[in-house]
Amino acid sequence: MAGLAVDISLVGDKRLERLLRILPATLQKKVVRQALRRASKPVLRHVRTLAASYHNPATPSQNCKLLSRGLKVRSIKRTRRYVGVKIVPPPREYLGIPAGSRWYWPAHMELGFEHESGTPVAARSYLRKGTHEMRAKWLRLMQTEIRRGLFREARKARA
Numbered sequence: 001m002a003g004l005a006v007d008i009s010l011v012g013d014k015r016l017e018r019l020l021r022i023l024p025a026t027l028q029k030k031v032v033r034q035a036l037r038r039a040s041k042p043v044l045r046h047v048r049t050l051a052a053s054y055h056n057p058a059t060p061s062q063n064c065k066l067l068s069r070g071l072k073v074r075s076i077k078r079t080r081r082y083v084g085v086k087i088v089p090p091p092r093e094y095l096g097i098p099a100g101s102r103w104y105w106p107a108h109m110e111l112g113f114e115h116e117s118g119t120p121v122a123a124r125s126y127l128r129k130g131t132h133e134m135r136a137k138w139l140r141l142m143q144t145e146i147r148r149g150l151f152r153e154a155r156k157a158r159a
Contacts, residue, residue: 035145047130
């Protein structure tokens, strides 16, 4: 019986942890990585709707639609200790922002900024708000996807 290579205590299901512990470390990471990607897709859809619905006269809605289409789920850099995913905004070139520009307007939307006149412009967070609103659903989806992955690997082992 292998030890637990991946900590899924965030999901909060002790039975899943016991089932996951049966697999070797490489398969544990594989199952959790696939579950993370699958569970993050609905969160990405929600974040995209928030980004597309953002409207500000300084940022035309066409740009927001472009931002929305450019959002992606990416795996974090693999290490021995971490497995994870993140939702990333598109690169400058995709949004038509010049390469030498100091400004990146998706960050201004997310964090807020100070206008040239000195008046602060409040943040209209699409990433933080979207991920926070979908947290409970994401945890339920993680449980489901990890369970599916465990059964999939068990079927492969039997065959």
